[in-house]
Amino acid sequence: MGNGSKLKVEICLGTTCFILGASELQDLAQYLEPELLDRVDIIGRTCLGFCKDRKFDGAPFVRLDESIVIERATVARVTEKIKAMLKEKDAE
Amino acid sequence: MPSMNNAAERVRRELLIRVIRGELDGTLDQEIDRIPIVMRPSDQPASRCCIYKDRAVLKYRLMGILGFGVEDETDEAKPLREYLAEARLRREPPKEVLSVAPVACYGCIESHYVITNACRACFARPCTFSCPKQAITVGPKQAEIDHSKCIDCGKCTTVCPYKAIIRVPIPCEEACPTGAIRKDESGREWINFDTCISCGKCLKACPFSAVLERSQIIEVIRAMKEGRRVVAMVAPAIIGQFPATLEQLAEGLRKAGFSDMLEVASGAELTARNEAKEFFERMERGDHLMTSSCCPAYVEAVRKLIPEMRKFVSATPSPMGYSGRLAKERDPECVTVFIGPCVAKRKEACSDPNVDYVMTFEELGALFAAREINLGTLEGLKLEREADPYARGFGAGCGVTAAILHEMSAGEGQTPPKIDGKLINPLDRKNMRLLKLHALGKLPGNFLEVMACEGGCVGGPCALVDAEKGGAAVRKLAREE
Ligand code: FES
Numbered sequence: 001m002g003n004g005s006k007l008k009v010e011i012c013l014g015t016t017c018f019i020l021g022a023s024e025l026q027d028l029a030q031y032l033e034p035e036l037l038d039r040v041d042i043i044g045r046t047c048l049g050f051c052k053d054r055k056f057d058g059a060p061f062v063r064l065d066e067s068i069v070i071e072r073a074t075v076a077r078v079t080e081k082i083k084a085m086l087k088e089k090d091a092e
Numbered sequence: 093m094p095s096m097n098n099a100a101e102r103v104r105r106e107l108l109i110r111v112i113r114g115e116l117d118g119t120l121d122q123e124i125d126r127i128p129i130v131m132r133p134s135d136q137p138a139s140r141c142c143i144y145k146d147r148a149v150l151k152y153r154l155m156g157i158l159g160f161g162v163e164d165e166t167d168e169a170k171p172l173r174e175y176l177a178e179a180r181l182r183r184e185p186p187k188e189v190l191s192v193a194p195v196a197c198y199g200c201i202e203s204h205y206v207i208t209n210a211c212r213a214c215f216a217r218p219c220t221f222s223c224p225k226q227a228i229t230v231g232p233k234q235a236e237i238d239h240s241k242c243i244d245c246g247k248c249t250t251v252c253p254y255k256a257i258i259r260v261p262i263p264c265e266e267a268c269p270t271g272a273i274r275k276d277e278s279g280r281e282w283i284n285f286d287t288c289i290s291c292g293k294c295l296k297a298c299p300f301s302a303v304l305e306r307s308q309i310i311e312v313i314r315a316m317k318e319g320r321r322v323v324a325m326v327a328p329a330i331i332g333q334f335p336a337t338l339e340q341l342a343e344g345l346r347k348a349g350f351s352d353m354l355e356v357a358s359g360a361e362l363t364a365r366n367e368a369k370e371f372f373e374r375m376e377r378g379d380h381l382m383t384s385s386c387c388p389a390y391v392e393a394v395r396k397l398i399p400e401m402r403k404f405v406s407a408t409p410s411p412m413g414y415s416g417r418l419a420k421e422r423d424p425e426c427v428t429v430f431i432g433p434c435v436a437k438r439k440e441a442c443s444d445p446n447v448d449y450v451m452t453f454e455e456l457g458a459l460f461a462a463r464e465i466n467l468g469t470l471e472g473l474k475l476e477r478e479a480d481p482y483a484r485g486f487g488a489g490c491g492v493t494a495a496i497l498h499e500m501s502a503g504e505g506q507t508p509p510k511i512d513g514k515l516i517n518p519l520d521r522k523n524m525r526l527l528k529l530h531a532l533g534k535l536p537g538n539f540l541e542v543m544a545c546e547g548g549c550v551g552g553p554c555a556l557v558d559a560e561k562g563g564a565a566v567r568k569l570a571r572e573e
Contacts, residue, residue, distance in 0.1 A: 014466050014468065016109075016460075016461040016464070016466075018457070019105055019454070019457035020461075023556055046466055046467075047468070056109060056461060
């Protein structure tokens, strides 16, 4: 139930994530179905800090609800995870 | 169209980050031969037939980053660190830009028509009737094409009620506007440099990432390490390529090791002004046509393949040319680096004494990542000088014409000649033919803006964001919208 608490989707737009694929993730909202879109808060961030200590292998990073970190994020993978998490929420 | 979601691009960028980081740290000698192994460890699935092939391909890609092509390989066993040592000593940038890595080239089958299993071996069989060469016969299950008879006319594809016949292209050959990339007997692709215009379309088109460009990044880092004043001349298309403002880019570039940022749009102002003047003079003297000259792939195309057009190409230097001049006038000792989305600029720079090196946006992005510079968090530096908004529009299609029109309307007192401008974009085979006709005076229009890449420079092979988004950002800054 989309009551009040929306799923927080933080997309890293730090330079490293950006050049390794986040430039496409910027448009995530365009690809989400309207029902999903209503239930998420998409926020662009400048560097979530995961690329520190030269660990860029996982970039681009997306963080869901402050807890789940998606590595090598793509629109498809993020959408899938969002769906799964919303389902879990609904079940609660 | 999301192009970033593409394994080939990612690998290219990851390799760049690793090389740049190693070279900045001074540890690249020890690391470089290990990079293919680190990136393709034996406990992970291969993306080609096996990890050994993956690694071999990575080695060629690394050679490209060091500035070497397949053509420079004399001994397959030569380690990358030896190439690196040579690259560090190199004083002249490589003459040719593109190369095809043999192991990576999949050897796509000759472009051809294929009858897919959607064929029902129907009763009407329009394909057999439409074929002018009787190359199609229908078997019990489906139709078949006799390739020794097929002339690739494609008539069968249009008449099949099931749309069962498709054409399978060779992506690089399809993308090449001049037919410079071709197979040898063994099936692998080679570039014929007599007709190659370095546009880089094959680089973008190859799904096996087999085409590589010779980079100059080692030389740029060397200049920085030697403590030289290295000026970053950024193409107008840069806006929108990074999540940052021009001011933030200026600061980021400073942090990345450049001494200053010079907007190539400043050079574009001079190009627009002088090209407008030149147009006026040419029309006065009775020419029927003038074309822009800022796209180096187009200029190469004319030089090599459209001799009829030579006398109509504007002689005004390109924005990069003027920018190089401006930088060297200010400080003859400085090292100038053009940074853009373009492969062909490398070629133009070879014959311009004022432009020392060329980098791509992709390489710049990798440099930022290697130095862990986060543009979005920077305050930004105040620009020394704001370039003219019209000149900033050069990076997107019609930008050149708009700037010239602006210049002409600002002209002192004279009545400017009527300009009938046409945009020729992108440079493909059809447009190559059109250009010929324009040169012969068979088509209307007296000013042609020719841009090899779709949507203008923003659609260049080494851009970071797609052409539409990049173009919108450029136009916004140019206040065209
Ligand atoms: S740039 Fe994305 S985590 Fe740092």
